[in-house]
Amino acid sequence: MTQLLHNIRQQAAALGEEYLKAIDLDEIRVEPGALGRMAAYLERKNCRSVIVAADRDTYEAAGKLLLASMERAEGLSGTAVHTTMIRPDAEGDVIADEASLIQLILDIQRYGADAVIAVGGGTLHDICRFSAYTTGIPFISVPTAPSVDGFNSKGAPILLRGEKTTIPAIGPMAIFADLDILVQAPAELAAAGFGDMLGKYTSLFDWSFGALAAGEPYLPAAAEITRSALQKCVAAAGLIASRSEEGIHALMSALIESGLAMLLFGQSHPASGAEHHLSHYWEMEYLRLGRRQLLHGAKVGVASMEIAKLYRRIAAEGLPLNEWAAHRQAEGQSRNQSQAGSGKTPVSSGNVGSARGRANGRSTADFIRAENVKPAPAADWERIRREIGQIPDPQELGGLLALVGGPVSVKQLGVSPELLERSLREAHLVRPGRHTLLRAYNEMRAK
Template structure:
């Protein structure tokens, strides 16, 4: 692992000041806390399972290190803790009784609950990671179910993050696999940023790009070793996940680490896919299937020479906003998702003249852009192999979807974020539906 790389990234972070990732890191909890929260008291926050895994030790080290502590706040081990707003309200109610800094001991759900609760009680917090399961440890915002659907709530990233590699290696394999899938999704999200940059929609930030993409191939190179529990592979995974979060802080946007593959996941999460499982279907597993789906779409797109696109035909077929709004509303059955999809789709809608200008630019840049995309992307089949080797689901059926539902997701996911991705490119050129149809017809990627 490159501590130099992480320390360099911290220089551009807005919230996080310290990241410690090493074997035996739990022994340093008191020192890291004291350095980053001088004169403060601590309160350990965990669920019953994570408290047994690492919370008890964190509490012991804090006390022996001379840190004043409050009684730990421990959510029940069963049922599995879910990131819903009522759990934030419970924690906020407890935190309002003192001024201690929360030390969240857990992974994605617990971190998000503590992150938002700390924000609502106007204090920083620290995270002790227990699984390399997602890139949110060092990211701002918390993914929480509120008012009937998943949404990202405002809150800063932790001031300090500590991860003991021996604890991460011992975590449930599904959690490690989910983190791998989340990290591998940066392949397709990077491609989406290349597209947005080439078309003048959102220029690439060199530092934001470097923090995620420069080390990505190395971090995801050996899924077999990760599945076997090798510490070196775990070092790479947690470094990549932490760097992704720090990149979001530096760029003040998730564009550095999230593209169309996350739109697939966000749509499914908004509809409650896999929530009734125990444990619930992870964010990373949904991102993994989304990444394969998006990479397969890129392959169909790259099979076409868009330098020869009939721009006037595409502009002539382009619907008006009222027509788009009607179509967007028809794609969603949940009122909350429908409203959000209309809002997000309206934000990125362009009229005929602006579309013509964009597509003319596309014709000009396609020879260079297509070369960059081919160089950057991994084949969908290779992504599928890597995910399977890491222990991730790779088919829609494994996450509870039919092929028909997956096929419809391509157009539905387009509507839920204003971020420009390959879904928008295919839609604006008028080839989205035919490209997707090719993926599902006999001999197509999803028919194999």
């Protein structure tokens, strides 16, 4: 994994200093006994007060072991170590919402912590990344299962008043992924991580589509890193299914590599397209109904099958992209004229620009030109159809998911036909600044 970090830093350096600064991790460890290296790392960083943030399950899986190893370390005798147990909601789920954020932020302030250690899965990491960013301290990643690719992301998907919002924050300064712990993770969590990786088939297409049809920014190096991680993960599907150390190492490495691609680009485009928008839509609906949450990667895997099915149908039927581009341009001009008339500064409908962009004094528009939609010539549509053809068909995706033990249908997942149909019509509204094919299709149907 040290070699992977070295290789990506080399690619980043070739792109320019700004990109090299984006890959700002000190250390990545994916190996047996990785937790035993934490104490020496904290000593090198001169940490004097740290918080180990976990939930009930992740504390049992890794938190106790981490605390024990830190207590034995002579070099940390002057370091105060505190534990924050993130409390679940009424349904028993740990959620990255206002309550969890305030709980951790208050503990950071109470203990004067100079670092937070996130011990858990994607949700726990999102809580820690936003809380650390808000209080101006770094955080360290300790994954307890190979379940998501967001461990080293800088974006924090947060639920604010029940709405999913991705907020630019910070990535971890180091990752300690202990294979002794990861191989013991429940099988459904490894299957979820594999499902999250399969989602890259459709997210990479949507990113390419957005760049081609809507002028969104695109970084070939980040796309290639993501594609390589996906291919290596799929090639190791049998090993992942066996939950061998080799297979879990391959899965965890692919998830981290995907996260590094997002760091390099500064946004989640390489790894998150319409399949993630469906997943987020389902999550918000379950929260509204007071239902237990589904695993993120399990949702993404099934959503990828549904998006692949829809996109193949669109490829067969055709889509008037020139009309869509004209529609988007007219809508953007109308919005800007309305804002200008009201005295407001016209803004993009995209999400806030990347943390890297803000740090370098660059505006959101430098990264997402949400209304800069250019008409696509007929040749572009043929290219788009060819790229859709490179997405595996739903049966192949389902076969891979079944191999690793994940759900392969919305019925198995527990999503109703009505919710599926509604999400296919409305999920693009979850990220209004993203120009996916799902968005184009729905906007043309609504005309």
